[in-house]
Amino acid sequence: MDAILLQILNGLDKGSAYALIALGLTLIFGTLGVVNFAHGALFMIGAFCTVVLNNLLSLQRVTLSETETTPWGDPKEITTPYAELWFGDLGLAMIDYSVLWAVLFAIPVMLAVGIIMERGLIKYFYKRPHADQILVTFGLAIVLQEIIKLFFGASPIPQPAPEAFTGAVDIGAALGVGAGTIIYPIWRLFYFCFAAVVISGVFAFLRYTTFGMVVRAGMEDRETVELLGINIDKRFTAMFGLAAVVTGLAGVMYTPILSPNYHMGMDFLVLCFVVVVVGGMGSLVGAVAAGFLLGILQSFAAMPEIKAFLFGFSIDQVIIYLVAVVILLARPRGLMGRKGVMET
Amino acid sequence: MINTLRNNDRLLLLVFAILVLAAPLWLAPLGAGYPDLMQRFAIFGIFAIGYNILFGLTGYLSFGHAAFLGVGSYSAVWMFKLLSMNIFPAMMLAVICSGLFALLIGYVSLRRSGIYFAILTLAFAQMSYNLAYSVLTPITNGETGLQLSLDDPRVLDAAQAEGVLPSPQLFGLGMDATAIVPILGMELQFNYGFYVCAVLLIALFYLSMRLFRSPFGMMLRAVKSNQTRLNYTGVNTRPLHPDGFRHFRHVRRSCRRTDGLHGPSGRCRPHAMDGVGRGGADDDYGRRRYIARPGAGRRHHQILREYFQPH
Numbered sequence: 001m002d003a004i005l006l007q008i009l010n011g012l013d014k015g016s017a018y019a020l021i022a023l024g025l026t027l028i029f030g031t032l033g034v035v036n037f038a039h040g041a042l043f044m045i046g047a048f049c050t051v052v053l054n055n056l057l058s059l060q061r062v063t064l065s066e067t068e069t070t071p072w073g074d075p076k077e078i079t080t081p082y083a084e085l086w087f088g089d090l091g092l093a094m095i096d097y098s099v100l101w102a103v104l105f106a107i108p109v110m111l112a113v114g115i116i117m118e119r120g121l122i123k124y125f126y127k128r129p130h131a132d133q134i135l136v137t138f139g140l141a142i143v144l145q146e147i148i149k150l151f152f153g154a155s156p157i158p159q160p161a162p163e164a165f166t167g168a169v170d171i172g173a174a175l176g177v178g179a180g181t182i183i184y185p186i187w188r189l190f191y192f193c194f195a196a197v198v199i200s201g202v203f204a205f206l207r208y209t210t211f212g213m214v215v216r217a218g219m220e221d222r223e224t225v226e227l228l229g230i231n232i233d234k235r236f237t238a239m240f241g242l243a244a245v246v247t248g249l250a251g252v253m254y255t256p257i258l259s260p261n262y263h264m265g266m267d268f269l270v271l272c273f274v275v276v277v278v279g280g281m282g283s284l285v286g287a288v289a290a291g292f293l294l295g296i297l298q299s300f301a302a303m304p305e306i307k308a309f310l311f312g313f314s315i316d317q318v319i320i321y322l323v324a325v326v327i328l329l330a331r332p333r334g335l336m337g338r339k340g341v342m343e344t
Numbered sequence: 345m346i347n348t349l350r351n352n353d354r355l356l357l358l359v360f361a362i363l364v365l366a367a368p369l370w371l372a373p374l375g376a377g378y379p380d381l382m383q384r385f386a387i388f389g390i391f392a393i394g395y396n397i398l399f400g401l402t403g404y405l406s407f408g409h410a411a412f413l414g415v416g417s418y419s420a421v422w423m424f425k426l427l428s429m430n431i432f433p434a435m436m437l438a439v440i441c442s443g444l445f446a447l448l449i450g451y452v453s454l455r456r457s458g459i460y461f462a463i464l465t466l467a468f469a470q471m472s473y474n475l476a477y478s479v480l481t482p483i484t485n486g487e488t489g490l491q492l493s494l495d496d497p498r499v500l501d502a503a504q505a506e507g508v509l510p511s512p513q514l515f516g517l518g519m520d521a522t523a524i525v526p527i528l529g530m531e532l533q534f535n536y537g538f539y540v541c542a543v544l545l546i547a548l549f550y551l552s553m554r555l556f557r558s559p560f561g562m563m564l565r566a567v568k569s570n571q572t573r574l575n576y577t578g579v580n581t582r583p584l585h586p587d588g589f590r591h592f593r594h595v596r597r598s599c600r601r602t603d604g605l606h607g608p609s610g611r612c613r614p615h616a617m618d619g620v621g622r623g624g625a626d627d628d629y630g631r632r633r634y635i636a637r638p639g640a641g642r643r644h645h646q647i648l649r650e651y652f653q654p655h
Contacts (some may be wrong), residue, residue: 035459130459133403159506270470273463313479321471325452328464331456 002172002181005298009171013188013257015295020250022273022279022287023199024243028280030219031236035130037137037159040269041144042244045113046251048148049106049261051157054098056085071113097162099256107245114244118237141265149262156259161187166258187256194253198246199288205242206284215239219282274324277339290335294320305338362545364389368538369389374529379522381536386541393545393552401561403568406458408465410451410474412442418476418483421490428500429510431519431540454582469493514540 015178021043058081064074083091094101121140125133143339160166165187172181218225218232227234252258258264271294279290302304302316315322327334363370367385371377395409416438423434453464476484484490492509501510512519519537526532555561563581567576571581 274467317474
């Protein structure tokens with residue numbers, strides 16, 4: 001029982017990331033009808049927002065010590081972050097919580113990136129065949145990757161979680177299944193809560209605001225909404241920005257779990273496409289559900305018992321694809337897909 | 345066979361062949377005339393031809409195409425390790441393995457078209473990568489990659505000198521043998537390996553050209569523009585599908601039945617009745633153009649016409 005609970009929890013953090021990215025993908029897809037292969041790049045840019053902010057916050061003043069020397073006889077360098085110099089303890093706390101500050105930092109950045117991407121490039125491909133859209137966004141993803149690689153190098157850049165969120169909690173004791181049986185890192189738990197908040201936020205936005213209502217109407221029938229005198233293009237552009245923000249935030253918060261590197265986007269993108277296809281293209285609920293489902297499935301497949309059962313083959317890397325194949329053979333439209341979405 | 349292509353095509357093929365075969369001459373001034381790079385040009389040319397048959401004709405955008413290249417390479421190296429350093433059996437096995445692999449992937453991915461197909465093939469590509477990288481380590485040697493080693497069996501080859509890894513050859517022709525000709529202060533490098541690839545490239549270019557001009561190619565093009573319509577004209581676009589199999593057999597049977605009867609004069613031809621084609625059998629339009637040999641079955645003949653005869 002506790003082993004199963006532990007695996008479910010393990011799957012939740014990855015599942016949350018899948019769900020967030022898949023949600024963004026589905027938003028773009030449902031509104032603009034474009035399959036955005038550059039979506040993984042948005043996730044990666046979000047992660048690098050954290051890196052940038054962390055680097056900015058920890059800019060240091062270097063002074064030479066008058067008394068101490070290094071073992072080589074040079075005066076010792078004393079480094080002090082400017083944040084500490086200017087704000088004292090508050091500054092140190094700011095550096096410590098840089099990941100959370102990066103959330104605020106990433107929102108305008110990702111919004112801008114998303115809108116520039118849509119207005120600057122993708123806009124010109126709406127009337128072109130799907131293959132063209134795929135190729136141009138795929139190319140864009142590669143360009144963005146290489147730009148990031150140019151500035152930040154190819155090696156992963158570890159980002160620390162805030163001091164208060166490091167370590168693990170004993171969930172087993174809290175749930176009453178026995179102390180010490182389920183120990184889970186706090187940050188991952190936090191990530192799951194964060195994802196839940198963001199996802200419900202997006203759903204609430206679409207469900208309860210006038211803007212969201214117009215967008216949903218546009219997803220159903222774009223032409224009619226346009227005939228009613230509403231500039232749906234503008235709203236769809238905003239939705240692209242929102243999708244970019246959701247995906248970027250997924251990236252920002254994922255940095256303490258996975259050190260950002262330039263190709264993390266591509267790795268996640270492929271899985272998220274599978275998630276979207278399994279969930280049913282164009283279905284927001286399906287995307288989120290399939291994200292969590294596949295994340296949990298993946299962590300179950302990584303269990304040693306499963307590995308022993310399969311004669312030592314570890315299938316956690318391929319289980320998602322296998323499940324996708326089975327689901328597509330049984331239900332070609334995915335779990336919650338509707339008829340006629342992108343089926344031309 | 346070649347004179348059934350259009351004049352433009354023949355010219356294109358000629359220019360292409362000359363450009364490829366003369367690559368060591370005109371690439372050398374650019375500084376690109378070394379065997380390794382030229383061989384790579386030729387290999388990726390072949391890759392592109394294969395890709396073009398799928399994407400160019402049917403419009404199915406596959407992101408999993410590189411997986412076939414990978415499967416081919418792995419099977420070739422296994423042939424090098426087990427059988428012989430001759431590249432011929434290696435190529436045969438590579439073609440068979442990647443073909444079967446493509447059949448498997450296609451069976452699943454081709455259930456959907458358009459965007460779904462692209463995503464599915466991308467997923468398969470990633471899956472193949474993960475399989476090669478971790479799951480199938482006993483076969484692929486994981487991260488290190490599959491390498492030749494001194495104690496490989498290589499049952500067909502003569503024993504090598506101690507401590508020397510053999511290099512690939514084609515019936516005794518070493519792939520790394522290079523003739524270096526100094527001209528105008530440059531060194532032109534004519535490499536066997538490159539020329540083997542180049543000849544293959546030209547042959548496959550020709551083959552794909554035939555394919556593009558054949559009725560089969562027309563059908564593939566029709567898949568791109570309107571698959572439903574093609575289905576309505578009686579062509580099954582998914583012959584491997586269980587329903588399709590039935591359909592396909594049916595169509596083939598009915599073809600065979602009417603084949604001998606629907607000629608220009610409507611008379612029944614003997615080779616259509618007994619199922620054996622004559623060499624250069626005249627087809628329904630009365631032109632002589634086939635390579636079907638005596639003894640080759642009528643069906644064989646029919647398939648060849650379907651795939652490679654210009655319309």
